[in-house]
Structures are given as C-alpha cells and as structure tokens.
Amino acid sequence: MSAAAGALERAYRDERAAVLATVTRRLDGDLALAEDVVQDAFVAAAVEWDRRGVPDRPGAWLTTTAWRKALDRLRHDRVAAAHAPDLVQPVSYDPEHDFERSSVDDDQLRMLFTCCHPALAAEARMALTLRSVAGLTVPEIARAFLSSESAMERRLVRARAKITTARIPFRVPPDELLSDRLAGVMRVVYLIYTEGHVATHGDAPVRGDLCDEAIRLARLLARLMPDEADALGLLAFLLLTDARRAARLDPDGSFVSLEEQDRGHWDAERIGDGVAVLDRALRLGRPGPYVVQAAIAALHAQAPAWEATDWPQIAALYAELARFDASPVVAINRAVAVGLAEGPVAGLEILDGLGADPRLDRYQPLFAARAELLRRAGDAAGAAAAYTQAIELSGNDAERAALERRRDSVA
Amino acid sequence: MQYLLMLHFPPGHGPQEGTPEFDAEMKRWGELNDELREAGVLVAVSGLHVDAVTTVRAPGGDLAVTDGPYAETKEILFSFYVISVPDLDAATSWAAKMPSAEYGSVEVRPMVDQLT
Numbered sequence: 001m002s003a004a005a006g007a008l009e010r011a012y013r014d015e016r017a018a019v020l021a022t023v024t025r026r027l028d029g030d031l032a033l034a035e036d037v038v039q040d041a042f043v044a045a046a047v048e049w050d051r052r053g054v055p056d057r058p059g060a061w062l063t064t065t066a067w068r069k070a071l072d073r074l075r076h077d078r079v080a081a082a083h084a085p086d087l088v089q090p091v092s093y094d095p096e097h098d099f100e101r102s103s104v105d106d107d108q109l110r111m112l113f114t115c116c117h118p119a120l121a122a123e124a125r126m127a128l129t130l131r132s133v134a135g136l137t138v139p140e141i142a143r144a145f146l147s148s149e150s151a152m153e154r155r156l157v158r159a160r161a162k163i164t165t166a167r168i169p170f171r172v173p174p175d176e177l178l179s180d181r182l183a184g185v186m187r188v189v190y191l192i193y194t195e196g197h198v199a200t201h202g203d204a205p206v207r208g209d210l211c212d213e214a215i216r217l218a219r220l221l222a223r224l225m226p227d228e229a230d231a232l233g234l235l236a237f238l239l240l241t242d243a244r245r246a247a248r249l250d251p252d253g254s255f256v257s258l259e260e261q262d263r264g265h266w267d268a269e270r271i272g273d274g275v276a277v278l279d280r281a282l283r284l285g286r287p288g289p290y291v292v293q294a295a296i297a298a299l300h301a302q303a304p305a306w307e308a309t310d311w312p313q314i315a316a317l318y319a320e321l322a323r324f325d326a327s328p329v330v331a332i333n334r335a336v337a338v339g340l341a342e343g344p345v346a347g348l349e350i351l352d353g354l355g356a357d358p359r360l361d362r363y364q365p366l367f368a369a370r371a372e373l374l375r376r377a378g379d380a381a382g383a384a385a386a387y388t389q390a391i392e393l394s395g396n397d398a399e400r401a402a403l404e405r406r407r408d409s410v411a
Numbered sequence: 412m413q414y415l416l417m418l419h420f421p422p423g424h425g426p427q428e429g430t431p432e433f434d435a436e437m438k439r440w441g442e443l444n445d446e447l448r449e450a451g452v453l454v455a456v457s458g459l460h461v462d463a464v465t466t467v468r469a470p471g472g473d474l475a476v477t478d479g480p481y482a483e484t485k486e487i488l489f490s491f492y493v494i495s496v497p498d499l500d501a502a503t504s505w506a507a508k509m510p511s512a513e514y515g516s517v518e519v520r521p522m523v524d525q526l527t
Contacts, residue, residue, distance in 0.1 A: 167498045
C-alpha cells in the first residue's frame with residue numbers, strides 16, 4: 001500500500017467523524033449536505049494525496065476541502081440560494097481553531113445529540129449514530145442489523161433529510177431539555193449494545209462488533225460529559241456486562257446462564273476497568289438508572305461463585321432501579337434476586353403479582369424466571385411446564401437450547 | 412423557519428363544552444395565544460368547524476364534491492397554527508404547550524414556503 005493510501009485509510013478511520021461534525025456545524029446542522037461533501041473530500045484526497053503528497057494535517061485538509069465543496073454546491077444550488085449568503089463569509093473558517101481538541105469534542109457531542117434526536121425513528125438513531133459518530137461504513141451497519149445495504153442507505157438518507165428539512169438543531173440541548181435528551185442518547189448507545197449482545201433475530205447470538213462500537217460510544221460520551229454520573233454509569237455497565245461475553249456461549253453456540261458460566265473466562269481487565277469507572281460515577285452522587293445497573297453488574301462480576309453472590313444487595317439495587325424503570329424486566333429480575341436472597345417462595349410471590357398483567361401473558365422472561373424459582377422450590381412438574389412455555393416464546397435459537405437443557409435437568 | 416402545527420383530538424376526549432373544565436381550557440388557549448404573540452412567533456391561527464367539512468376530488472377531471480370527513484372519524488382536525496421559530500426543538504416546545512396535547516396530538520410540519 002502506498003503512503004498516501006495508508007494515510008487515507010487512517011484518516012477515514014480516525015478523523016472522518018471529527019471532520020463531518022465540524023463541517024456539519026459550519027453548515028448550520030445540514031447533515032445531509034455535510035455527509036455528501038465530506039465524501040467528496042475523501043474522493044479528492046484519494047487523487048490529490050497520491051499526486052502531491054499527504055498533507056501535514058489530514059483532518060484539517062479534509063475539512064477545508066469539504067467546506068469549499070459545500071460552498072461550491074450552495075452557490076450552484078438555486079434551492080439553497082436563499083440561505084447561501086449567510087454561509088459565504090470571508091473569515092468563517094479557521095482550521096487552527098477547528099482542530100483544537102475542545103472544538104472537535106464539542107462538535108462530536110453536538111453530532112451525538114443530533115443523531116439521537118427523538119424526532120428520528122429509533123432504528124434511524126442507531127444507524128445514524130454508528131455512521132456519523134462511530135464512523136462505521138454503510139455495508140458494516142447493514143451487516144450489523146442484518147439489513148441490505150440499499151435499505152440501510154435509504155434509512156440513513158431519509159434520516160439526514162429530516163434533520164435538514166425539519167431543522168433539527170445541531171447543538172447540545174439547553175438545560176431544560178438536557179436530561180431527557182441525554183437519556184435518549186444513552187438509550188441509543190445501550191440499544192446498540194443489546195442489539196449486539198442478544199441479537200433479536202438471526203442465527204448469530206452475539207455480534208461482538210456492535211458491542212465494541214457501543215462501548216467506544218459510551219467511552220466517548222463519558223469523556224465528553226465527565227460530570228454526568230449516569231454517562232459514567234452506562235460505560236461501567238457495558239464494560240462489566242461485556243466482561244462476561246466470552247463465557248456467555250458454549251462451544252455449540254448455546255447461551256450459558258450466569259449461574260453456569262465459567263468465571264475463569266470473564267475478562268478480569270474489563271471488570272477492573274468497569275469497577276473503576278463505576279467508582280468515579282458513585283463519587284459524583286445522584287446515581288441514575290445506569291449507575292444502579294452497573295452496581296448490580298459489579299456485584300456479579302466480583303462474586304467468586306454464583307452461590308457467593310451478594311443477593312440481598314442485588315435485590316435492594318433492583319428495588320432502587322424499579323424507581324427509575326417500572327418495566328416488567330426489572331420487576332422480574334428483582335423477583336429472582338429476592339428468591340435467591342430470601343428463598344424461592346418470596347420470589348414467586350412477586351412474580352404472581354406481575355402475572356395479573358395481561359400484557360405479560362406471552363412474556364418469555366416471566367416464564368423463564370418462574371421456571372427457575374419453581375425448580376429451586378422443588379416443584380419439578382411446575383418448573384418443566386414453565387420451561388416449556390418459555391421455550392415456545394423464545395425467538396433466539398441459542399436461548400431456546402439453553403432453556404431446553406434446563407427443562408431436561410428437572411424432568 | 413415556519414412550522415404548521417395541526418391539532419387533532421379523538422372525539423369524546425378532553426373537556427366537554429359547558430363544563431368548568433372546558434372554560435378553564437379556553438382560558439389556557441387565550442393565554443397561550445397571547446404568549447405566542449408576545450414572543451413574536453405567531454404567523455396564523457384559527458380553530459376549525461369540525462362538522463361542516465367538504466372534500467373535493469377530481470379524478471381524471473371529473474369533479475366530485477362530497478360531504479365529510481365526518482366528526483366521527485378517529486381523530487378530528489380542529490385547529491391549526493403557523494409559527495415562525497428557529498428550529499424543530501422550538502416548534503415542539505410550543506406544540507407541547509397546546510392544552511389539547513394532553514388528550515390529542517399536535518402534528519408539527521415544516522413548511523416549504525414562508526407565509527408573511
């Protein structure tokens with residue numbers, strides 16, 4: 001590979017997101033146009049760098065080139081002519097300033113909030129964040145979501161067009177919107193992680209590439225918003241959960257429950273990293289839902305064995321989590337923790353309270369949890385019946401196989 | 412940037428005419444309209460008669476004038492605003508202040524042409 005080609009590849013991987021964010025800000029949030037001209041700038045770089053050598057500051061070169069191309073387009077685009085005069089200012093561009101760390105960071109943060117804006121569809125938020133912040137290519141994102149490239153491209157184009165047309169502002173939201181919007185950003189990062197962690201469809205149960213991207217995004221968010229306890233909490237939670245990745249599947253690709261996992265396969269370095277981030281989050285005070293979830297994950301990660309887990313503490317943390325999140329998942333996890341702390345009957349009582357909700361009639365985790373607690377209570381027949389219901393409701397081959405093994409063990 | 416806010420509500424929801432709740436809501440609409448005017452964002456506003464709607468179609472040039480859609484439909488369009496604000500966040504925060512957002516919906520549509 002020539003020096004120019006190598007430099008171009010590095011710039012595409014390491015600097016594209018920063019260049020895109022800077023150009024988007026300069027274009028007053030017009031992400032659709034910014035995406036096009038940044039692409040043009042990379043095409044120009046492929047020719048120019050080979051011919052004239054790699055510039056000293058590839059990122060600054062790409063930003064300048066993209067910006068010039070944007071001005072060319074705006075001048076030629078009669079539809080956009082109305083707002084072009086605002087943009088054509090002689091001193092409107094300062095490569096030195098734009099490539100200071102703080103300025104790049106600010107633009108990255110704006111990009112993250114814009115890509116995760118609630119006026120965009122949930123799937124589009126994930127795809128756009130992976131494209132415009134994480135810098136994944138369209139084929140990579142399409143593969144990650146098991147979608148075709150053309151469908152993914154259409155989804156991205158539509159989302160960018162909405163940002164431009166509806167004028168979704170390119171900014172970090174003002175105080176009165178910030179906590180809601182930050183929760184929305186964290187939700188997108190979390191969903192990207194879970195999409196990789198428990199693939200909702202398809203044969204590959206864990207897609208590590210998405211897990212890694214989500215952790216990179218969480219790291220970025222934690223670095224950009226170091227005073228937000230829950231941003232640190234999200235990073236800690238993902239690290240501590242991800243530390244168990246290698247132990248979650250057996251050689252056949254079946255899910256291994258937390259109880260049965262070989263703790264020797266947990267990533268000790270990741271656990272240490274996660275616990276350190278959690279400590280920082282806890283020192284900030286005001287723990288949010290992700291800090292609580294990280295604390296739960298830390299207790300699991302630090303327990304030498306399933307039996308030695310601090311269940312009373314985990315049950316208390318789930319009760320705390322339920323204050324933020326009244327979803328059945330949290331209630332079910334609390335029931336299981338209570339069942340392990342105080343005995344299966346106490347846990348089953350909590351599940352019985354949930355069973356009255358008709359929306360949960362076909363809710364797989366409820367049946368899986370009931371089966372587990374019935375098994376511990378010594379009700380083999382009841383447990384087998386509940387496992388059968390859970391198996392019928394499972395949408396994931398590996399999960400189904402794991403439940404079948406458990407059912408066979410009580411039969 | 413101008414946005415059209417289209418206000419819908421499902422029939423039977425919200426306060427009924429002649430009740431104190433209805434009067435209280437009318438007062439809130441008045442205050443909201445004053446606030447919009449004072450902020451300099453209001454371009455146009457009107458309520459709409461919901462039970463006297465006429466629909467016109469001319470497929471292939473054949474004029475067809477029909478009565479409706481009727482007020483029994485799922486969601487009734489009963490009012491609209493045109494506001495001029497910097498961005499979508501500003502438009503949605505005004506939309507959120509509409510009393511009917513509590514029981515109906517406010518559709519926020521960016522406008523192609525700007526009304527004066």
